[in-house]
Amino acid sequence: xxxxxxxxxxxxxxxxxxxxxxxxxxxxxxxxxxxxxxxxxxxxxxxxxxxxxxxxxxxxxxxxxxxxxxxxxxxxxxxxxxxxxxxxxxxxxxxxxxxxxxxxxxx
Amino acid sequence: xxxxxxxxxxxxxxxxxxxxxxxxxxxxxxxxxxxxxxxxxxxxxxxxxxxxxxxxxxxxxxxxxxxxxxxxxxxxxxxxxxxxxxxxxxxxxxxxxxxxxxxxxxxxxxxxxxxxxxxx
Numbered sequence: 056x057x058x059x060x061x062x063x064x065x066x067x068x069x070x071x072x073x074x075x076x077x078x079x080x081x082x083x084x085x086x087x088x089x090x091x092x093x094x095x096x097x098x099x100x101x102x103x104x105x106x107x108x109x110x111x112x113x114x115x116x117x118x119x120x121x122x123x124x125x126x127x128x129x130x131x132x133x134x135x136x137x138x139x140x141x142x143x144x145x146x147x148x149x150x151x152x153x154x155x156x157x158x159x160x161x162x
Numbered sequence: 163x164x165x166x167x168x169x170x171x172x173x174x175x176x177x178x179x180x181x182x183x184x185x186x187x188x189x190x191x192x193x194x195x196x197x198x199x200x201x202x203x204x205x206x207x208x209x210x211x212x213x214x215x216x217x218x219x220x221x222x223x224x225x226x227x228x229x230x231x232x233x234x235x236x237x238x239x240x241x242x243x244x245x246x247x248x249x250x251x252x253x254x255x256x257x258x259x260x261x262x263x264x265x266x267x268x269x270x271x272x273x274x275x276x277x278x279x280x281x282x
Contacts, residue, residue, distance in 0.1 A: 146267025
């Protein structure tokens with residue numbers, strides 16, 4: 056199965072700052088990558104699918120890029136509601152797998 | 163907007179069978195794939211498998227021998243059974259809708275999750 060490695064594990068930032076999160080796949084997954092946001096006590100929420108497509112209702116401050124094995128999620132200017140855990144997930148083959156997550160917390 | 167709601171026992175005895183149902187509202191269960199995902203502190207998010215509205219299934223090989231999924235389109239529900247559970251199966255279980263089509267494998271709507279604890 057494909058292993059997704061996210062870095063850093065924790066990102067400590069202030070509101071208004073730019074957040075850059077990384078996801079690396081153990082083999083090429085083309086552009087078959089999604090990003091999810093999860094807040095405490097809530098289910099994951101789809102942010103990005105197929106590497107760079109924002110899901111409906113997701114603010115433009117969320118953008119993503121990448122292909123092959125290296126992917127990036129960028130939050131251009133952190134809002135208070137963006138402090139959460141972010142997961143990447145591939146759909147290149149079965150089984151689907153998730154990364155271990157990056158926690159964006161308040162500096 | 164589609165909504166999903168998991169239901170089922172929150173406590174299961176070791177060696178028993180975990181059974182959960184997900185009820186879909188606000189949208190049709192037809193023409194989509196429906197997934198189960200679980201989350202435990204030790205293993206993070208783990209995709210368990212999916213069942214299509216026509217009953218086709220696909221399971222994670224790591225759980226395949228113990229998993230059964232089914233769908234009841236007349237009730238807009240789909241279900242998960244996990245047999246021979248151990249404490250390692252203690253987790254929050256989510257049901258989710260798979261976008262399907264050209265974006266299969268992407269989960270765009272999730273239930274709130276239900277904690278299932280396996281007691282020894």
